[in-house]
Amino acid sequence: MTVTVPRPVEAPAAPAPPPARPEHSRQEADNVAGISQEEWVDLVAARSGPTSITGPFDKVHAFWLAGMSCDGCSIAVLGATAPKVEDLLTGTLPGLPVVSLHHTALQLESGDAFVEPMRRAVEGTLGAPYVVIYEGSIADERLAAATGGYWSAIGEEHDPQTGESKSVPSAEWLRRLAPGAAAVFAIGTCATWGGIPAAYGNVTGSMSVMDFLGKDYRSALGLNVVNVPGCSPIGDNFTETIATVLQFLQGLGPLPEFDDLGRPAWLFSETVHRNCVRAGYYEEGTFAHQAGDRECLVEIGCWGPVVQCNITSRGAINHLGGCMNVGGACIGCTMPGFPDKFTPFYKAPPGTFVSGSASKLLGSFVRPLRRITQRDRNREPRWDQTGQVPSGWGAPAEVTLLDRGMDFFYNRLRRRGAGGTTGRAG
Secondary structure (H helix, E strand, O other): OOOOOOOOOOOOOOOOOOOOOOOOOHHHHOOOOOOOHHHHHHHHHHHOOOOOEOOOOOEEEEEEEEOEOOOHHHHHHHOOOOOOHHHHHHOOOOEOOEEEEEOOOOOOOOHHHHHHHHHHHHHOOOOOOEEEEEEOEEOOHHHHHOOOOOOOEEEEEEEOOOOEEEEEEHHHHHHHHHHHOOEEEEEOHHHHHOOHHHOOOOOOOOEOHHHHHOOOOOOOOOOOOEEEOOOOOOHHHHHHHHHHHHHHHOOOOOOOOEOOOOOEHHHHOOEOHHHOOOHHHHHOOOEOOOOOOOOEOHHHOOOHHHOEOOHHHHOOEOOEOOOHHHOOOOOOOOOOOOOHHHOOOOOOOOOHHHHHHHHHHHHHHHHHHHHHHHHHHOOOHHHHHHOOOOOOOOOOOOOOHHHHHHHHHHHHHHHOOOOOOOOOOO
């Protein structure tokens, strides 16, 4: 008889303890990517293909500071196509230097490692020129400091009075960096004019970069604050402005023309209305009565005739979109008076009564005359001779005796002063 003895069940081996986490220095914790922003910029530039940098600078640092903002300006710039942000960062635009961008959302480093280049810029040891880009309005930090707080800050530093670390307001960084900057750019309406955070009733004391730095501010190269407004701005407007100023810094061209408020004159000299796809309706005195109508939007609150902006001609992204192009009324977001001087939104501006009434009166004469001419130009000369329109699509309006009479005099006027025969006889 054979007896089988079962094998004892062995207890499962205890899991191995997890490996001890290596001790990281503060510097390593602030740079988990293992590469600095400057090293990454140099690497990308080297692998982006041949460049044709001409001028005194191979690299320019760009410190992007944020105050009272929604980050909409950053998003708008990421959508730019002429030129692209990537082209600026990699130095692939002919003649322009590589731009080393220091942005809180895009930086590889964090903490002290992020702030270190700004400290070196203030000390004058950065080793390359830099520009400052400020997004958002600048709050009055004295109001927040009275209760031991702050409105917006970047990084910390030791406070010798208390012996503790304290946050450094972004406005303080602007104050420190502005004197040595090659140029200071205010992007978006909050930074250029104060915008929504500076609207009536605000408790932050918000103001624009110009208001903060003052009328007498000049950059290290003698430039005033460059303002590119919009809520949010057109990304191409900003990247184009940056590129043209960099060309000036490289000695490749003159300083671009700016208007009395520091806006790029070639971008903000025209009004929304002049290039609006609906401007022809205004001329003929026909206006929309509600959102969705295709006519001019002035009577439902459009401020386009007085607002300086190129959204109707340039579009929002890659020449597509834009407020009026897609049926929206202009609320004046690029103007210094926004928003207080343009509210309530979507209510006809007071001046509309005068200009709109005059347009309607003129349009009541212009529209019928244009329709008569249009109807005649929609006919072949042969159809006038035969009296028939061989179209099976519909029944074109018959030519009346009045139409023939007006056509006769119109053609006489059209040909007067022109030698020879031009077109068919009346």
